Amino acid sequence: MRTWSKSVAGAATVMLALSGCAGSGGTGQAAPPAGPRTLTVWLMNGSAPDKLTDQLHKEFQESHKDVTVKYEVQQWNGIQDKLTTALAGNDAPDIIEIGNTQAPKFAKAGALVDLTAEASDFNKDQWLTSLKDSGSWDGKQYAVPFYAANRLVLYRKDMFEQAGITAPPTSRQDWLDAITKLRAKFGSDPDFQALYLPGQNWYTLLSFIYDEGGDIAKRDGTKFTASLDTPQAKAGLEFYKQLQEASGTKAPKDTDEQTPEQAGIYGQGKVAMMIALPWELATAAKGNPDLTAKSSAFPIPSKKAGTTAPVFQGGSNLAIPAKSQDQDLAKEYLKLMTSAKYQSQFAGAGMIPGTSTDVAALEKDPVTAAMAKASSNGRAVPATPGWATIEAGQNPLKDMLTAYLTGAKSIDAATADANSALNKAFAG
Structure with a gap:
């Protein structure tokens, strides 16, 4: 979380490495297989509190029979290279957290699923503007706001x-x-x-x-x-x-x-x-x-x-890799994660929820209250693939x-x- 203000951009080879990805809309995905399935979720170290993810994964598995959530916490250091490799391979995770300066690069490369049509399912009417913009590319939405912070x-x-x-x-x-x-x-x-x-x-x-x-x-x-x-x-x-x-x-x-x-x-x-x-x-x-x-x-x-x-306003977004084998499950997971039930817990942990305007928990502390007051006026850096290299x-x-x-x-x-x-x- 503390590295939001620092982009972890990779080398110029990102575009070439991802050029073999499936189309960014993911429309060519085959019908979901029958029987047990595993949903692989990559979130970053210091992001979602353990209490939140434990509760969310239990609820998701109870409502989706024969599905197991494979939750893996990633480190910010070196994540750009790790994502580049994973998103270009045939064993990509199903949900990934990406920094708000990373999303345009991966979207342009065709590595993310186009979520424009499903945006309303993810609480779109309450999205933080700054993170919404950073998760978009060429008029389409490829990443959903997760959480944010500002100075x-x-x-x-x-x-x-x-x-x-x-x-x-x-x-x-x-x-x-x-x-x-x-x-x-x-x-x-x-x-x-x-x-x-x-x-x-x-x-x-x-x-x-x-x-x-x-x-x-x-x-x-x-x-x-x-x-x-x-x-x-x-x-x-x-x-x-x-x-x-x-x-x-x-x-x-x-x-x-x-x-x-x-x-x-x-x-x-x-x-x-x-x-x-x-x-x-x-x-x-x-x-x-x-x-x-x-x-x-x-x-x-x-x-x-x-x-x-x-x-x-720096922060993180959630996205679905274009090579995810379980995009239908991934969208259901995003729907639950972005619900008011779980977004309010981010405010309780001292972060600005990305898909909720409920910041009452932040207002209990004078320091986070100041952050919450300014959050509605948050802005993002230009949503361009070139921005990551600028910071790096x-x-x-x-x-x-x-x-x-x-x-x-x-x-x-x-x-x-x-x-x-x-x-x-x-x-x-």
Whole structure:
């Protein structure tokens, strides 16, 4: 689950390896065989809680006589290569979990069953928009939303109180004003940081770009054209720089939030805020247990007072391989997994359910409540097969941020170079 924000894209040979797959619609499948059958399900490590899968598999087997669910938990590390091999072979699993940046690549390669006609069976009217888009290709739906998460602002309640901040910021200006008060109160400590914000946290940058009305790319059918040189995208980049400079952060400008791990920095007790995923608080509190009670969260604020900024929403989808031997059973399994009964359990585990708007369980905790509040305004990266290679390689968004923040390039040059790199990846 913690690797959603990192694509695990494979090599360019994916398309060739999958070119022998059956048609993506799976319409040529033979009639289901009589007698005992096995449904093979691949979910990722850290995804569905054991309690949920135990209950679901028991119910599924009880309602489908002579069917055994073969449940296999996979590791994120190396999964792209493992999926490529499995989906091209004759012994493919029947249900797979795939990261939201992976789905377009496999869909275009013809490795997934077209689920467009059955979408309503999988609670379509309540799908998260961000995951719905990532599971589609060329106007058809090849993957169903599973669960998601988005970033929020973790903050120290005690530091806010001592600095005279009576309520969490609900606008960008409130945020900047809070930073000013925090620095005035604690700035004499050379180790203090009002906000820890590394130079390459491009997921956060996307919120600012979206909030200005911009985007990474414009779409025309299945073609994407980079749009980081628009006035709106540049305005988002400018606010990132303004926020970083105002915060007095000591974070490097040429690394992301994992280098060094920002949760560890927050855990040292000298940082008032960080933009993070909800579970990063638990990581920070491992060495400083008091942080759990001292911390809370608020959604990334918009420039428009009283609203939340759009957020990048990472997550996972569920799909049926085109070479599954039991596509009929797989669709029945998806129907049960995406039902309200089981989706509500994801909210109880601290995740945003992909096919349900019931987030009441998330609202019981202030940190996950902040995530839930922003979730309805979640966005995805361009749903193109080329995106996986962007994250796996030399990410142009990271290069753009570092170049602009360090002064190595003007904003015009930095965005133009990023556009060129993105367009090359989209074309490839």
